[in-house]
Amino acid sequence: MPAFATPPVAPFAISFDHEAARLEPEGPTLTRRMSDLEGLFADHEAWQAAVADGDPVVYRVQSSPVPEVDRELPQSITTIEPGTTGGELWMTKGHQHPNHQGEIYLGLHGAGGLLMYDGTRHEWIDMAPGTIGYIPPGWAHRSVNTGDEPYSFLAVYPGGAGHDYGWVLEHGMGARAYRTASGHELRPWS
Numbered sequence: 072m073p074a075f076a077t078p079p080v081a082p083f084a085i086s087f088d089h090e091a092a093r094l095e096p097e098g099p100t101l102t103r104r105m106s107d108l109e110g111l112f113a114d115h116e117a118w119q120a121a122v123a124d125g126d127p128v129v130y131r132v133q134s135s136p137v138p139e140v141d142r143e144l145p146q147s148i149t150t151i152e153p154g155t156t157g158g159e160l161w162m163t164k165g166h167q168h169p170n171h172q173g174e175i176y177l178g179l180h181g182a183g184g185l186l187m188y189d190g191t192r193h194e195w196i197d198m199a200p201g202t203i204g205y206i207p208p209g210w211a212h213r214s215v216n217t218g219d220e221p222y223s224f225l226a227v228y229p230g231g232a233g234h235d236y237g238w239v240l241e242h243g244m245g246a247r248a249y250r251t252a253s254g255h256e257l258r259p260w261s
């Protein structure tokens with residue numbers, strides 16, 4: 072099982088396999104199944120049914136070996152599978168950086184969206200291959216697969232930023248993304 076490097080990290084090259092959406096050398100890969108997204112979809116019964124029906128993988132996060140510690144600059148590639156639960160598009164859990172810091176995403180494959188919420192207002196960026204989405208400090212962020220194929224993006228973020236998932240459970244994300252006949256739409260938080 073690949074692991075994070077231990078600081079001090081010596082300079083090294085990272086091979087970015089764009090086609091495979093992988094970083095080499097590899098660090099750990101995080102796999103999030105439907106059961107890991109408890110309390111996040113609006114339709115709780117649909118979520119329960121999906122967990123009971125095979126508990127599918129919703130997304131994976133593959134990291135380089137750069138560790139998530141202060142002053143380092145880790146990178147990861149997240150791939151979200153296509154799908155809906157209760158009509159709501161499959162998505163990441165979403166988190167706030169407790170130690171407010173910015174982050175950038177680069178769209179690699181497929182179609183997605185970057186939903187951000189500062190506790191008062193939300194913003195949405197359509198993500199396509201080549202799009203850089205900027206997440207300013209203090210904005211919780213969630214990624215959504217809006218298409219019919221896997222959606223992948225590269226993230227680069229301060230290693231000391233942290234992941235506060237409780238913030239999203241407490242405050243929500245300001246809006247939810249749903250599949251529609253013509254694509255997708257954002258609906259008010261419920």
Ligand SMILES: O=P(O)(O)OC[C@H]1O[C@H](O)[C@H](O)[C@@H](O)[C@@H]1O
Nearest residue numbers: 132147149163164165166226228
């Ligand atoms: O942490 P989640 O909300 O599940 O999002 C999945 C991943 O998205 C991005 O790649 C972030 O940089 C990762 O730190 C995060 O783990």
